[in-house]
Amino acid sequence: MTDFSRMGVAAIRDGVAKGEFKAVEVAEALNTRVANAKALNAFIVETPETALEAAAAVDADRAAGKPLGKMAGVPIGMKDLFCTEGVQTTAASHILEGFVPTYESTVSANLWKAGAGMLGKLNLDQFAMGSSNETSYFGNVISPWRRNDGGNAALAPGGSSGGSSSAIAARLCPAATGTDTGGSIRQPAAFTGISGIKPTYGRCSRWGIVAFASSLDQAGPMARDVRDCAIMLEAMAGFDPKDSTSLDLPVPAWESGLNSDLKGKRIGIPREYRLDGIDEDIAAMWDNGIAWLKDAGADVVDISLPHTKYALPAYYIIAPAEASSNLARYDGVRFGLRDLPDGSGLQDMYAATRAAGFGAEVRRRIMIGTYVLSAGFYDAYYTQAQKVRALIARDFEQAWASCDLILAPTAPSAAFGLGEKTSDPLSMYLNDVFAVPASLAGLPAMSVPGGLSKDGLPLGLQIIGKALDEQAVLNAGLAIEERSGFTAEAGEWW
Amino acid sequence: MSEYRIQGNTGEWEVVIGLEVHAQVTSNAKLFSGASASYGGEPNSHVSLVDAAMPGMLPVPNRECLRQAVRTGMAINAQINRWSRFDRKNYFYADLPQGYQISQLYHPIVGEGEIEVTLNEKDPESPTKKIGIERIHVEQDAGKLMHDQHPTMSFVDLNRSGVALMEIVSRPDMSSPQEAGAYLKKLRSILRYVGSCDGNMEQGSMRADVNVSVRKPGGPLGTRTETKNVNSIRFMMQAIEYEAQRQVDLLESGGAVVQETRLFDPNKMETRSMRSKEDAHDYRYFPDPDLLPVELDDAFLEECKASLPELPDAKRKRYESMGLTAYNAAVLTAEAETAFWFEDLLSHGVDAKQGSNWLLSELFGALNKLGKSLDESPVNPAQAAELLGLVADGTISGSIAKQVFEIMLETGQGAAAIVEERGLKQTNDTGAIEAEIAKIMAANEDKVAEYRSGKDKLFGFFVGQTMKAMQGKANPQVINELLKKALDV
Structure with missing residues (x-):
């Protein structure tokens, strides 16, 4: 019998299209895997019936000879930041616990239109704020990976799309949606040995995605290989008049454009990313990546992105500033949690509801954001951070004079253990150091597996491209994938 | 323009007034959603997911609202900013679902302009004064709290939530309640001409925040207070009068004016403290990251310009050149609806002088008696033209015309039919x-x-x-x- 858990998006889609198996069989198999993987805590809500209905519809379409969509018959996981009609959407928060939208996000609707089905809503860091999936109100997601030291310490799947990365690495689903504000697709992909791409800001509609930081939030696909990412991104992207920041451009045929021959491509290696005390495993993987891209025909050049060191501080001003305002709507008045102590008034209701409904990390960021926007501090923080952001974007613009793509590590380390960084938010934030610049500049960036650490944990290579040049990013990712020989898998301990 | 002075124990005081007028933009849909912007309706029947600030909802600017603001700016000869931006004004209140109002602090769509006002618009000899406009920006209205629906709870009606407002900010160029009244009247008249706001203060589609301070003539500016949401011209003038006197009394008795927000109570005719500067919100304004900057191109601006109607000052001059008295020209143009009615009448071939005299004496007299506005006139311009035509061609005399008009008002019959039926034709026998x-x-x-x-x-x-x-x-x-x-x- 076919092991559907080992099939990716393309394999399932093609198998269904050729009639090698029914979409319903795939959905059934993966529903079972999801149901049996509770130990990972990857899903907040499981929706096996929804997956089966979508699959049955695809099978019926095929039987009727109707054309099938780009993702026909592929069951996926949906990060619980996407509003899904009739299915609880929480952003992994208590304040939205029990909230059932009457509407469907544009990106998820696009996926259903393309024939994908939903296995369930995936766990994440609360309101996408976190790098380890430890801020979820519904508990930590546990990575399927373990160190090769014989211990069984639970590891972080990365964040904020930790449910997505964990579920894909554990082969509960071939692909899942992620969102990336400052690395939330790329870092979890790196931690779990899978691929994920954050497209250019504006490629995927933000309509119906619970907002974290509007000027940075961008949806993207996560999957086990580059081709699957290309297929799924095609299904997700597209102009949406309901999002003013959506790009009014046609969606390129990324899958059919895949080509790992990089002749003539110049790959920039940013010297500022080679931090003092860089992890040896990371440095070695990066060198391997350079060699693979050369092997694929690319020229490698040193470049400078001089303002890199200001990116993380700027990000941790801009993102919380926007979040503090975006999250003001969770006030207990119209939906979600309401905590109304006896005899209390409106202000008391706000205070009680928000204190009970938001976790510690969300409260911390709301306070940071409120502070940096306050009268007297605005110019020193927010205005300054916006200037840095413009300089970061200019750094990239200038770099494109001498290169077409940039190669760097995705994260400064392999996955860390749950609880190792929770007491020190700064060291947690530092995990985003390589991911944040591309977010601030709105550029497409992808993480692909680059090898294993000495502990036997996956490491990710990051490829950053010019705005709208997802194709070049995917192509370089494919070139690495073809050369890295990365076949490691998490053992099935759960 | 007016030498308005408050006589205090220590001498004369001068009043300095600036107005922030909120004018609801005339549009079918709200500023950032497709929900209806019309007045009334069952509570919460004009509310989209965006207006209710549901998770993941995003604003999309309604170009018509921006167009109306630009046209208004053009009508007051203001600078139109080709590049403007929306900012968020953050505060918590139950009538504000997003937890912020989308407004324009840093880069408003309309910059400096001015309005010429006259104390008595019906008196062509009355002195005029130019009142500076600092800016017009576009922003969302809030919803409405209803406190009388439940013994312990307040209800929220979001029908108004997200409706587009223009905030029209004047310079502190007014120095008497009369000047402020004249300014507000003229502004309302311009808005109605342009069609960007119906100017209906009773329904709240136009309201004023009134900034008042007092000083010794020519002295440095005093501390101002802001009286919020005054919803009639008369109330505004009363509020200024009261507030200026209160400040003078306070200063002369050794006190100090506190910079604060106040409310006007039309029943007691006084202003009351609402909140002081110390409890003032820190609104944490910042650019709304959900929205791109607003960029206006030449074609858009040209269309705005071309669609502007003739404005009251220009119209008045034209009427004078048609031979109307300065008084008639002023009264006919003071309100857009009068001018439009008059021009409708002329379009049916009525002579300008005959038409203006008849409209201002006969029709206005009749409407006055009936307690009706021009909008509600039982006789429309076409019917009036029929009557005036009978006078002009000698079929009936002026005095018979008055009788016929009375009959028209009573019966709704046409003038010619009345004359025929009742044998009122003038004889040349x-x-x-x-x-x-x-x-x-x-x-x-x-x-x-x-x-x-x-x-x-x-x-x-x-x-x-x-x-x-x-x-x-x-x-x-x-x-x-x-x-x-x-x-x-």
């Missing part, structure tokens, strides 16, 4: 008129003698008598001619 004249002269020999000995004024008596004898149906010109012939032997 000289024989009949001459016969009546002969009778009247015979009965008033003494007056005939007086007239002939030089008392010219008696001519009017004879005209009146003849007209009466003819039951008003004689052509007055014919009467004049025949009388002259008979009397001036």
Whole structure:
């Protein structure tokens, strides 16, 4: 019998299209895997019936000879930041616990239109704020990976799309949606040995995605290989008049454009990313990546992105500033949690509801954001951070004079253990150091597996491209994938 | 323009007034959602997911609202900013679902302009003054709290939430309640001409925040207070009067004016403290990251310009050049609806002078008696033109026209039909008129003698008598001619 858990998006889609198996069989198999993987805590809500209905519809379409969509018959996981009609959407928060939208996000609707089905809503860091999936109100997601030291310490799947990365690495689903504000697709992909791409800001509609930081939030696909990412991104992207920041451009045929021959491509290696005390495993993987891209025909050049060191501080001003305002709507008045102590008034209701409904990390960021926007501090923080952001974007613009793509590590380390960084938010934030610049500049960036650490944990290579040049990013990712020989898998301990 | 002074114990005080007017933009849909922006409706029946700030919802600007703001800016000769931006004004309140109002602090769509006002618009000799406009920006309105629906809870109606407002900010250029009143009237008139706001203050589609301070004439500016949401011109003038006097009393008794927000109570005719600067919100304004900057191109601006109607000042001058009195021209143009009604009347071939006199005396007099506005006039311009046409072509006399008009108002019948049915046509039958004249002269020999000995004024008596004898149906010109012939032997 076919092991559907080992099939990716393309394999399932093609198998269904050729009639090698029914979409319903795939959905059934993966529903079972999801149901049996509770130990990972990857899903907040499981929706096996929804997956089966979508699959049955695809099978019926095929039987009727109707054309099938780009993702026909592929069951996926949906990060619980996407509003899904009739299915609880929480952003992994208590304040939205029990909230059932009457509407469907544009990106998820696009996926259903393309024939994908939903296995369930995936766990994440609360309101996408976190790098380890430890801020979820519904508990930590546990990575399927373990160190090769014989211990069984639970590891972080990365964040904020930790449910997505964990579920894909554990082969509960071939692909899942992620969102990336400052690395939330790329870092979890790196931690779990899978691929994920954050497209250019504006490629995927933000309509119906619970907002974290509007000027940075961008949806993207996560999957086990580059081709699957290309297929799924095609299904997700597209102009949406309901999002003013959506790009009014046609969606390129990324899958059919895949080509790992990089002749003539110049790959920039940013010297500022080679931090003092860089992890040896990371440095070695990066060198391997350079060699693979050369092997694929690319020229490698040193470049400078001089303002890199200001990116993380700027990000941790801009993102919380926007979040503090975006999250003001969770006030207990119209939906979600309401905590109304006896005899209390409106202000008391706000205070009680928000204190009970938001976790510690969300409260911390709301306070940071409120502070940096306050009268007297605005110019020193927010205005300054916006200037840095413009300089970061200019750094990239200038770099494109001498290169077409940039190669760097995705994260400064392999996955860390749950609880190792929770007491020190700064060291947690530092995990985003390589991911944040591309977010601030709105550029497409992808993480692909680059090898294993000495502990036997996956490491990710990051490829950053010019705005709208997802194709070049995917192509370089494919070139690495073809050369890295990365076949490691998490053992099935759960 | 006006020398308004408050007499205090320590001498004269000058009042400094600036207004922030919130004008609801006339548009079908709200500023950032497709929900209806119309007034009324069952509570929460005009609310989209965006207006209710549901998770993941995003604003999309309604170009029509921006267009109306630009047209308004053009009408006050303001600078139009081709590049503007929306900012978020953050505060918590139950009528503000997003937890922020989308507004424009840093880069408003309309910059500096001005409005020329006159204290008495009906008096062409009345002095004029230019009031500076600092800016017009576009922002969302909030919802409405209802406190009388439940014993312990307040309800929220979001129908207004997200409706587009223009905030029109004046310079502190006004120095009396009358000037402020004249400014608000003129502004409302311009908005109605442009069609960007219905100016209906009772329904709240236009309201004013009134900044008032006092100072010794020519001295440095005093601390101001802001009286919020005043919703009639009369109330605003009362609020200024009260507030200025209060500040003078306070300062003269050794106190200090506190910079604060106040409310006007129209029942007690006083302002009351709402909150002081110390409890003032820190609104944490920052650019709304959900929205791109607003960039206006030439084609858009040209369309805005081309779609502007003739504005009141220009119209007044044109009416004067058509031979109307300065008074008539001023009154006809003060309100857009009057001018539009008048022009509708002219479009049916009515003479400008005849039409303006009739509109301002007969029609306004009748509406006044009926307690109706021009909008509600039982007679429309076409019907009025029919009546005035009968006078112009000599079918009926002016006095008969008044009777016919009364009948029109009562019955709704057309003028021609009334004249026909009731036999009110003017007669030119000289024989009949001459016969009546002969009778009247015979009965008033003494007056005939007086007239002939030089008392010219008696001519009017004879005209009146003849007209009466003819039951008003004689052509007055014919009467004049025949009388002259008979009397001036």
